[in-house]
Amino acid sequence: MASSTNIPTDVRNTIEQWLQGNYDAATKTAIQQLLDQGQEAELMDAFYKSLEFGTGGMRGLRGVGTNRMNRYTVGMAVQGLANCLLRAFEGQTIKVAITYDNRIHSDVFAQVAADILSANGIEVYLSEALRPTPWLSFAIRHLGCQSGLMLTASHNPKEYNGLKVYWEDGAQIVAPHDAEIVAEVSKMDVSQVKFEGNPALVHHIGQAVDEAFISESLKRSVAPATTKSYSANVRIVFTPLHGTAGTILPQTLAAAGFSKVYTVAEQATVDGNFTHAPAPNPEDAEALELALVLAQQKDADLVLATDPDADRVGIAIPKPDGQWELLNGNQTGALITRFVLEQLQAQGKLPQNAFIVKTIVTTALISDIAKAHEVACYEALTGFKYIAKIIRELEGKQHFVAGGEESYGFMIGDFVRDKDAITTSLILAEMCAYLRAQGQSLYTYLLDTYQKYGFYLEGLHSLTKKGKSGAEEIQTLMQRLRQNPPTSLGGSPVKEVLDYQALTRHLLADGTQTPLVFERSNVLQFLTEAGDTISARPSGTEPKIKFYVSVRTELPSQADYEHKKADLEQKIRQMIVELGV
Secondary structure (H helix, E strand, O other), X not given: OOOOOOOOHHHHHHHHHHHHOOOOHHHHXXXXXXXXXXXXXXXXXXXXXXXXXXXXXXXXXXXXXXXXXXXXXXXXXXXXXXXXXXXXXXXXXXXXXXXXXXXXXXXXXXXXXXXXXXXXXXXXXXXXXXXXHHHHXXXXXXXXXXEEEEEOOOOOXXXXXXXXXXXXXXXXOOOOHHHHHHHHHHOOOHHHOOOOOOHHXXXXXXXXXXXXXXXXXXXXXXOHHHHHHHHHHOEEEEEOOOOHHHHOHHHHXXXXXXXXXXXXXXXXXXXXXXXXXXXXXXXXXXXXXXXHHHHHXXXXXXXXXXXXXXXXXXXXXXXXXXXXXXXXXXXXHHHHHHHHHHHHHHOOOOOOOEEEEEEOOXXXXXXXXXXXXXXXXXXXXXXXXXXXXXXXXXXXXXXXXEEEEOOOEEEEOOOOOOOOHHHHHHHHHHXXXXXXXXXXXXXXXXXXXXXXXXXXXXXXXXXXOOHHHHHHHHHHHHHHHHHOOOOEEOOEEEEEEEEOOOOEEEEOOOOOEEEOOOOOOOOEEEEEOOOOEEEEEEOOOOOEEEEEEEEEXXXXXXXXXXXXXXXXXXXXXXXXXXHOO
């Protein structure tokens, strides 16, 4: 190997192992080119660590190296999963469902996974083409599988890919299975990966699962009579952002009677380069620009934008002045929670032991709505696998109604155990039809929600810190916030500091500490006397640290909305500045 003086010895040794080991010629050539070109920073980032399982599984840049998504890192992860499955379900026929999104190499990685699992004697149900994440979650239980794999990097930029791993309940893996897989991978040599598959154990699935999924999704309707009466008149603009929702969402909406669904043609093509969606993330306003143009042309009632693997959905709604309001995930989740609970309660279908779940960084407005309907609201760590864990723990004891998180992920009912943009879109369309029948709109319903339960507004501030040095910067920043927490934010004293890593709630007034009953997570929350909250959390899937701000006031009338909103937005900006980030 050419001399690389700035690369530590352990990293150089790993690079040498890849150059000399059982890796294909294309991989070795790519590594050697980086060496010859003196791309030391790229080599460091590619080899200084191994990809890890975060809140959404394994996710990273495509390319060569231990810290990249490639057939070898995917292969070792899948072989580790196979080893764990063979131990956990010894003596049983083991089945695994696999699908993938539109990203570059997603189909290739899915086939690699199918080959490895079948080589280990495991039956594989591989989708015949790309399909959404909620489809996979459903398919696992529908087909009686013990596990599932989704090849996707969700809403990350086009250079990324990833692997989500699921267990037999259709939820993403949690402890102890995640740690077991990591342990298997950490002690594995690439030569142990069984890449030569057994085609006899690989079965292709598609339309039959589509039909079963749509049937189950339609059962989550909470106002079917009204929907059938008005759905044909609701005009919906939809964009899959080049991803998987186009394979099933239009059919789902059509089955519910929504015949005026207009898909953004430029973003309907399956395209891993995201040619017409440079920001394949419905949280980003840029992703909805083409949809909003079409919405104006069609005089639409609702815009739906799903991310590449269709587990997240962003929406835009028309205002009385003809402009469009892009809702954030907190707003959408609050509207869904209110609508579902109101409809079930009005029809006498709300169970006595009903509950909903939200994550710790999601708006408290959802909790307030649940409380008003005498429904329990539980909190989970960020990541839908933790919501699914609560569902699993309470299964047979309480009735799960809905759950969600601020990052545009929601779930209605538990036939899917992960974020479900398909069924969520159906409920949003149904809400639109119902409100139309009442002479209302989604916009007036939003403002009415604020009047009735309190005007909450949330903001998200992210800092991107790439590579090894970036990870160290994020760690240093979290350490500073722990050692020197702010004493005042937004003009109000900080009264509590919640540390989910230390699992402590610290009351600043008297210095007392009480325990938090959660799994450990690197999250800090600062609560003020005014009822505002700011949370700091390094991302589990991106090189970012995120700051979630939630502020609250009253909304006396709908006419006060714009200026009250401007006041809250200014307060959010002020709190970020005061935090010193």
